[in-house]
Each structure stands twice: as C-alpha cells, then as structure tokens.
Amino acid sequence: MLVYHLPGTFETREAHLDLLWEAGATGLEERAGLIRAYFDARTDLDAEIADGEWRDEAEQDWQAQFKATLKPVRAGRVTIVPPWLRDEVEAGQTALIIEPGMAFGTGHHATTRMAVEALSALDLTGRRVLDVGTGSGVLAIAAALLGADHATGLDIDPLTIPIAIENAEINGVPPGRVAFAEGSLGLGDESDETFDVLVANLYAELHDLLAGEYAAALRPGSPLILTGILTGKLDLVRAALDREGFGGVTVREDGEWVLVTATS
Ligand code: SAM
Structure with missing residues (x-):
C-alpha cells in the first residue's frame, strides 16, 4: 500500500x-x-x-489478525471453536463450531463459557431445553450436541435468529432438534410449554424481572442456569430466586462475572 x-x-x-x-x-x-x-x-x-x-x-489484514487471536475454548465436555480451528478439538471433546460474527456468543466471554460448562455438567439426554437470550445460538446448540431432545433459543433481537440457525446447521444439528425464534419470556404471548432445563445469559436486573417466568416455564425440580450477572448484583438474583421458590442455589464466579444454578 x-x-x-x-x-x-x-x-x-x-x-x-x-x-x-x-x-x-x-x-x-x-x-x-x-x-x-x-x-x-x-x-x-x-x-x-x-x-x-x-x-x-x-x-494490514485486520480480519486475519483478529482470526489469529481466537483460540479454542474448553467448557466442560465441549470445546467451542471457530470453523477454521475445528481440527484442534481434542478427541473425546464435543466440538461446538461458532462462526464469530454479529451475535454475542463465541465462547470467549466468561459467561458463555460458564453456561456451557454448567450445561455440560448435566445429563441432557432426552431433555427439552430453553435458552433465553440465545445470541449466536451457542447455548441451545451446546444443549442439542450434549444430547438434549430439543433446544429452543429465544432472542428479542431478530438479527440473531438467522445467525443462530446458520450456526446450528454448521454443527449438523437437525432443525427438528433445535428451534430459534424472535421473542422472550414475560411478553404475554408465550405458549404454556414447559421445559426440563432453562439457561439464560442476560443480566441481573432482567433475571429479577423474569424469575417468575422462569419458574412457570420449568417443570418442578428442573435446573435453572443463570449468568450475565456481575458480582455486585448477585444479591438481586438470589433474592429473586428465593422469592419465586427456587432452591439448591449454587454460585460460581469468574472474575467479575457470576453464574448461578438453582432448582425449580
Ligand atoms: N446466549 C449467548 C451466550 O451465552 O453467549 C448470548 C448471550 S448475550 C449476553 C444476551 C442476548 O440476550 C443478546 O443476544 C440479546 O439480544 C438478548 N436479550 C436481551 N434482552 C432479552 C430479553 N428480554 N429476552 C430475550 N433475549 C434478550
């Protein structure tokens, strides 16, 4: 030049x-x-x-430089990689391929990684999973790859939906096992479908607002996985879970971020 x-x-x-x-x-x-x-x-x-x-x-090829900085992210039984690093996934790990793009959720954020780890710690075989705030679809796709019968990803941002669908295709998850839709809980238009696992990487204030909807969307005794919570906001989420009758609360921290699990 x-x-x-x-x-x-x-x-x-x-x-x-x-x-x-x-x-x-x-x-x-x-x-x-x-x-x-x-x-x-x-x-x-x-x-x-x-x-x-x-x-x-x-x-200066900025895109090439950015791509070179991306590394595989290990999260429990899953390793999240961009398409060009798929061969770097170790034997025995489940490869989750995410094309870095416009939607949040490449696995490089602590909250995404902790949420995939939490899903990976469950036996999802035959379970129906709801992912609220799906972004790239990473958590719903992880659930499907880990054996869930069906995973539904909702996001209020319509731009994320085609991205999540494309990521599911890249991972070979058939449309019958995963579905993405523009939407959320608490909007008054959701069905009365219930789920066996609910995961949501949003933020503390929204978890507080949606905690009642989480309880309604989960079958009794089902796991809830919440992240996107800053350490200073943990008490807000704890109080919301307590209010809605969730028990068995566990807390995991990574830097300034927290992941909370509970049982409905
Ligand atoms: N699930 C991905 C992950 O774990 O990496 C993406 C999480 S990203 C932090 C949060 C996503 O939630 C964004 O895609 C955003 O558009 C969506 N979102 C924000 N508010 C929402 C709401 N009330 N209901 C559903 N989705 C929402």
Whole structure:
C-alpha cells in the first residue's frame, strides 16, 4: 500500500489538498498530526511539495489478525471453536463450531463459557431445553450436541435468529432438534410449554424481572442456569430466586462475572 506522508493537518495543509487529489490520491486521512494520502502509483509530487515522503506500508489484514487471536475454548465436555480451528478439538471433546460474527456468543466471554460448562455438567439426554437470550445460538446448540431432545433459543433481537440457525446447521444439528425464534419470556404471548432445563445469559436486573417466568416455564425440580450477572448484583438474583421458590442455589464466579444454578 503506497502512502504519501505529509506533516500537518487538513487545516494547516489546505493549500496542498487539491494537489494531492489532482495527483491521483485515492483517499486522504488525517492522523496524529500527519496527512496520509493513499496512491496506487508514485507521482511527481516531490517537485511541488518539499516536505512530503513516500512510504510503502505493509497491508494490514485486520480480519486475519483478529482470526489469529481466537483460540479454542474448553467448557466442560465441549470445546467451542471457530470453523477454521475445528481440527484442534481434542478427541473425546464435543466440538461446538461458532462462526464469530454479529451475535454475542463465541465462547470467549466468561459467561458463555460458564453456561456451557454448567450445561455440560448435566445429563441432557432426552431433555427439552430453553435458552433465553440465545445470541449466536451457542447455548441451545451446546444443549442439542450434549444430547438434549430439543433446544429452543429465544432472542428479542431478530438479527440473531438467522445467525443462530446458520450456526446450528454448521454443527449438523437437525432443525427438528433445535428451534430459534424472535421473542422472550414475560411478553404475554408465550405458549404454556414447559421445559426440563432453562439457561439464560442476560443480566441481573432482567433475571429479577423474569424469575417468575422462569419458574412457570420449568417443570418442578428442573435446573435453572443463570449468568450475565456481575458480582455486585448477585444479591438481586438470589433474592429473586428465593422469592419465586427456587432452591439448591449454587454460585460460581469468574472474575467479575457470576453464574448461578438453582432448582425449580
Ligand atoms: N446466549 C449467548 C451466550 O451465552 O453467549 C448470548 C448471550 S448475550 C449476553 C444476551 C442476548 O440476550 C443478546 O443476544 C440479546 O439480544 C438478548 N436479550 C436481551 N434482552 C432479552 C430479553 N428480554 N429476552 C430475550 N433475549 C434478550
């Protein structure tokens, strides 16, 4: 990438800006007291501007650099990987492939990792799982891969739904075992379907608001997994669970994040 460096700003070098465009600049940028003019080929600018300098800069492939930073994330029996790292999943681990994109839930956040670990600690065989705030679909897909009979992922953000569906396809989870829909609990339009496991990576205030809906959506004696909770907000969630009759509360912390499990 060919860049012509000119000391100054657009304001102080106003007289030279037209000259740069006329010489064939494909773009101008002002950064840290320097004007950077992008060119496809060198021109005879030196004759007209005394203090400029041509530089051949290496192309920065930001996407490639970002991809290189991603590592497999081990969460209990599951290892979450982007598609290009699927061969790095160790034998015996369940590979969960998530294409990093617009939706939250690549596995790299402590809350996602703890939630997958908590699912992985359960025997999900034959269970029906509800994932509230599904994002990339990671938790619903994990549940299906871990043997759940069916997993439903809900999200209020409609943009997440096609992303979650695509991630389920990448993982080979048939549509009959997983379903994603725009929606939530507590909106008044949900069915009276009940579930054997409910997982939700949201935030403490929302867990407080939805705790009654969680109780209604779960069959008695079923596990509830909540995360997205900052340590300082744990008491709010504890009080909500207590209020709605949940028992057997356990708490796990990872840095500033907390995961809570309870039984309906
Ligand atoms: N489940 C994924 C994970 O664990 O990585 C994504 C969790 S992300 C922190 C929270 C998701 O919840 C977002 O996709 C957001 O759109 C969704 N969300 C926020 N409020 C919600 C609500 N009231 N009901 C359902 N989904 C909600």
